[in-house]
Amino acid sequence: MSLRITFDVFSGRPNPSVTLTDAESADFLKRIGAVKTAASAAQESHTEPSTLGYRGLIVEQAGASAGGLPQRFRVSSSAVDGPAGALKSVAASVEQSILGNASILTRAGVSAELAAVMRTHAAAPKTATTAAPPATSGPLVCTCAPLYEPNWWNDGASGGAKQFTNNCYNYACNYRTDTFAQPGKASGQVWNHLVCADVGAAALRDALTATKVTTIKCPTEGHLVALCMWDTFDYHWYRMGREGLWSHKPGGMPVTNLDNSGQIIRDPRTANRGDYTTFCTFMIVRHGHIKLL
Amino acid sequence: MATSSSCNEGWRASALIFSGRSNPEWAISDAIAADLVSLWSALPATRAREMAPGLGYHGCALLDARRRWQAFDGVAVMWSGASSETRSDRARAFERAILATAPAGTIPATVCF
Numbered sequence: 001m002s003l004r005i006t007f008d009v010f011s012g013r014p015n016p017s018v019t020l021t022d023a024e025s026a027d028f029l030k031r032i033g034a035v036k037t038a039a040s041a042a043q044e045s046h047t048e049p050s051t052l053g054y055r056g057l058i059v060e061q062a063g064a065s066a067g068g069l070p071q072r073f074r075v076s077s078s079a080v081d082g083p084a085g086a087l088k089s090v091a092a093s094v095e096q097s098i099l100g101n102a103s104i105l106t107r108a109g110v111s112a113e114l115a116a117v118m119r120t121h122a123a124a125p126k127t128a129t130t131a132a133p134p135a136t137s138g139p140l141v142c143t144c145a146p147l148y149e150p151n152w153w154n155d156g157a158s159g160g161a162k163q164f165t166n167n168c169y170n171y172a173c174n175y176r177t178d179t180f181a182q183p184g185k186a187s188g189q190v191w192n193h194l195v196c197a198d199v200g201a202a203a204l205r206d207a208l209t210a211t212k213v214t215t216i217k218c219p220t221e222g223h224l225v226a227l228c229m230w231d232t233f234d235y236h237w238y239r240m241g242r243e244g245l246w247s248h249k250p251g252g253m254p255v256t257n258l259d260n261s262g263q264i265i266r267d268p269r270t271a272n273r274g275d276y277t278t279f280c281t282f283m284i285v286r287h288g289h290i291k292l293l
Numbered sequence: 294m295a296t297s298s299s300c301n302e303g304w305r306a307s308a309l310i311f312s313g314r315s316n317p318e319w320a321i322s323d324a325i326a327a328d329l330v331s332l333w334s335a336l337p338a339t340r341a342r343e344m345a346p347g348l349g350y351h352g353c354a355l356l357d358a359r360r361r362w363q364a365f366d367g368v369a370v371m372w373s374g375a376s377s378e379t380r381s382d383r384a385r386a387f388e389r390a391i392l393a394t395a396p397a398g399t400i401p402a403t404v405c406f
Contacts, residue, residue, distance in 0.1 A: 168312040252316070
């Protein structure tokens with residue numbers, strides 16, 4: 001019997017993993033103990049963690065499963081969860097026995113710094129993922145705006161194509177085309193010059209809506225986007241999310257909610273935008289109205 | 294390193310600069326691609342780390358039908374499907390070698406690497 005342990009910690013890049021020796025596997029399973037019945041376990045509530053940062057250990061059993069445990073289960077926050085739901089509670093030391101084992105961590109390629117972070121997260125009390133927005137949230141809640149869900153877009157490290165084939169315009173409009181969409185292309189006339197007026201007009205032809213914004217607020221329908229310009233070279237778009245904060249996708253790079261200074265973006269007009277120093281305008285994306293290509 | 298005129302359409306390189314418009318991309322010959330891959334293969338392995346996204350120049354890429362190499366900030370990663378290998382490119386030799394294959398005028402002169 002051998003176990004494969006995956007440290008579920010990263011969002012974009014692959015998680016580190018390691019195969020335990022037979023002795024290590026037996027010791028870990030002994031610490032977990034047996035599960036009585038799968039039926040009773042399935043009646044308990046179950047939620048897959050969707051937070052950023054360390055989320056627990058994913059355990060996969062090679063060959064016959066042991067102790068009534070499923071082939072694949074998760075150990076996190078003193079709980080063991082299977083595909084159908086919570087299986088049992090265990091001592092916090094079960095998870096820490098892996099996170100504190102230097103040999104296992106080294107074989108998994110986990111640095112001392114990352115191990116320390118995971119141990120700290122594992123020991124910290126957990127809050128429900130459906131709790132109130134994090135402290136970094138702004139005061140606005142725009143119920144029509146898209147969720148900030150970077151993991152859906154950031155699939156480059158796992159071999160996906162969404163990240164590399166969708167750009168800032170795709171992301172801002174929440175409209176995946178896998179074509180690096182260009183303003184105006186769907187309406188038959190793409191932008192000609194990389195200046196605010198030209199790219200803005202092209203976006204209007206794609207059925208984005210012009211709006212005058214002095215104070216940022218939620219539009220009645222759809223969500224706000226913002227156009228900026230690196231004059232004569234390129235354009236860039238941001239979008240305002242449901243929690244009232246802004247995020248963006250720099251070209252084929254991953255989606256982020258940080259500006260070039262690493263700061264949360266509360267207003268794209270004042271964010272560090274690198275070479276995209278010209279702020280053009282805000283627009284509204286009305287869902288279902290626009291077409292991108 | 295010069296760009297060959299007898300290019301296999303399967304090999305391409307790209308400078309990752311722009312956010313909205315398409316990044317500059319150019320074809321690379323099999324021979325030059327082989328040199329670049331050899332250069333990458335000779336780099337020491339290092340621990341994977343995320344390349345922080347930001348506006349502006351953020352590296353360059355070498356691609357064929359199945360694989361993608363991306364170099365930036367002292368790290369050169371090769372992805373093949375869902376797997377990846379990370380090499381240390383502290384001297385940015387691999388990154389600069391890819392950029393050196395760009396035909397003249399492909400990359401805006403104002404872009405700082």
